[in-house]
Amino acid sequence: MKFVLIRTIINGRQYDLEVTGTKRGCEIGECGACTVLMNGQAVNSCLVLAPQIDNQEILTIEGLADGEKLHPLQESFLDHDAVHCGFCTPGMLMSAKDLLDHTPDPSEHEIRTAISGNLCRCSGYQQIVDAIKEVEGVSREQ
Amino acid sequence: MKPFEYYSPQSVAEACALLAQLGSGAKILAGGTDVLVELRKSADDVASSIIDITGISSLKGIEESSNTIVIKPLTTHTEILRSALVGTYAPLLKTAVAGIGSPQIRNRGTIGGNIMNAAACADTVPPLIALGARIRLQSSTGDRTVALSEFFTKPYITVAQRGELLVEIRFPKLPSDARSSFMKLGRRNALSISRLSVAAILTRDQSGVLTDARIVPGASLPTWHRVSEAENLLIGHKPTRELFVEAGKKVSDIMISFTGRRWSTEYKEPVIAVLVRRALEECH
Ligand SMILES: Cc1cc2nc3c(=O)[nH]c(=O)nc-3n(C[C@H](O)[C@H](O)[C@H](O)COP(=O)(O)OP(=O)(O)OC[C@H]3O[C@@H](n4cnc5c(N)ncnc54)[C@H](O)[C@@H]3O)c2cc1C
Ligand code: FES
Ligand code: FES
Numbered sequence: 564m565k566f567v568l569i570r571t572i573i574n575g576r577q578y579d580l581e582v583t584g585t586k587r588g589c590e591i592g593e594c595g596a597c598t599v600l601m602n603g604q605a606v607n608s609c610l611v612l613a614p615q616i617d618n619q620e621i622l623t624i625e626g627l628a629d630g631e632k633l634h635p636l637q638e639s640f641l642d643h644d645a646v647h648c649g650f651c652t653p654g655m656l657m658s659a660k661d662l663l664d665h666t667p668d669p670s671e672h673e674i675r676t677a678i679s680g681n682l683c684r685c686s687g688y689q690q691i692v693d694a695i696k697e698v699e700g701v702s703r704e705q
Numbered sequence: 706m707k708p709f710e711y712y713s714p715q716s717v718a719e720a721c722a723l724l725a726q727l728g729s730g731a732k733i734l735a736g737g738t739d740v741l742v743e744l745r746k747s748a749d750d751v752a753s754s755i756i757d758i759t760g761i762s763s764l765k766g767i768e769e770s771s772n773t774i775v776i777k778p779l780t781t782h783t784e785i786l787r788s789a790l791v792g793t794y795a796p797l798l799k800t801a802v803a804g805i806g807s808p809q810i811r812n813r814g815t816i817g818g819n820i821m822n823a824a825a826c827a828d829t830v831p832p833l834i835a836l837g838a839r840i841r842l843q844s845s846t847g848d849r850t851v852a853l854s855e856f857f858t859k860p861y862i863t864v865a866q867r868g869e870l871l872v873e874i875r876f877p878k879l880p881s882d883a884r885s886s887f888m889k890l891g892r893r894n895a896l897s898i899s900r901l902s903v904a905a906i907l908t909r910d911q912s913g914v915l916t917d918a919r920i921v922p923g924a925s926l927p928t929w930h931r932v933s934e935a936e937n938l939l940i941g942h943k944p945t946r947e948l949f950v951e952a953g954k955k956v957s958d959i960m961i962s963f964t965g966r967r968w969s970t971e972y973k974e975p976v977i978a979v980l981v982r983r984a985l986e987e988c989h
């Protein structure tokens with residue numbers, strides 16, 4: 564196989580598919596704004612080349628809600644004022660989803676570790692941590 | 706990012722043939738957490754072709770034989786973190802990978818990439834050298850095994866030849882009575898590159914006397930190696946705080962003998978001594 568290419572997934576997605584939920588920040592793996600799930604694991608999409616996702620399962624923020632119905636994590640982020648400017652939010656939500664998919668009842672430490680690769684310049688993180696903690700409360704009650 | 710050709714070989718033989726054929730413009734891509742950052746710098750000397758080895762399934766996984774653990778180079782930091790074999794037979798390596806980057810970086814970054822990138826701050830290297838790891842390199846003309854302690858010549862430079870692929874990392878299992886630790890000092894908890902680090906292994910006999918001691922500082926010496934001068938202070942003695950303090954001072958002296966005194970020495974000298982002492986105390 565031989566291609567010529569100049570794009571990582573994130574560039575390709577934005578310009579070719581016109582889906583803009585996934586954010587482009589530092590492009591060097593440090594901010595987490597571009598986080599998507601690749602085969603269920605959070606990855607920085609800025610560090611994945613487009614041909615590398617051939618035959619892989621990719622979930623972006625666009626796939627989190629069920630049509631008009633928000634995902635419980637999204638509801639919880641809204642309930643806890645965890646969204647300020649919102650730039651970090653898509654990435655935060657994908658990291659949180661990876662965590663909850665693998666660790667249904669995380670400790671605060673596990674939550675903080677799970678979002679340690681996602682920078683937020685507005686919230687100070689506490690509301691985000693609370694939102695992830697509480698969504699667990701919701702699902703436990705059900 | 707400049708245009709480049711992209712290849713995805715499915716076997717080691719195919720990858721080696723491509724490396725030989727494409728020559729100096731070729732760059733191996735594993736998890737990409739170093740390579741992609743480099744490619745974005747769009748300097749003139751970036752790769753003209755990328756050989757993505759992530760499709761080679763024989764380069765993935767962790768195996769054991771009676772006395773040995775074998776880690777294949779494409780094993781990610783997350784996989785190492787979750788491995789029961791590593792947790793039992795090389796717990797200091799588990800501690801080291803737990804502190805690499807962020808979950809996203811650990812999900813993509815591989816142990817092979819960490820070794821081959823050869824940055825002074827590579828966190829898997831001090832534990833692997835303390836464990837006595839050897840690595841196997843393969844090329845289109847043959848293969849060879851090298852002790853990891855002899856692999857690095859200076860930061861970012863190794864004895865690997867152009868065209869050689871890292872195919873295996875192997876080390877003896879730690880005996881059940883050995884205790885080990887890894888400590889890293891960065892500027893913050895996550896996403897921080899090691900400023901200084903230490904890997905340590907201690908073994909005591911029945912009476913509590915130290916029979917084995919291994920100390921490998923990271924990011925402080927020109928290349929990684931065990932500091933036998935400090936290890937010898939410990940062997941044959943019962944561990945005490947004073948002894949650990951002395952070993953820490955020795956490591957710090959050795960560091961200065963290599964680097965000379967410079968602007969950062971005032972900070973590093975006491976800090977590396979304390980880091981070594983703490984790493985040794987962790988081996989309980
Ligand atoms: C935000 C961020 C934080 C980071 N934090 C840390 C940290 O805390 N500690 C740390 O140690 N590192 C850190 N790193 C560096 C990096 O993530 C690690 O070194 C990682 O292990 C590299 O593995 P990779 O598979 O991504 O390598 P790649 O980027 O794919 O490759 C790295 C180098 O190794 C070569 N290579 C890869 N595999 C092979 C092979 N099998 N044979 C021959 N050559 C090969 C490549 O050609 C390249 O030169 C960080 C990086 C980023 C972006
Ligand atoms: S844009 Fe990918 S981590 Fe910042
Ligand atoms: S809400 Fe603004 S960066 Fe997080």
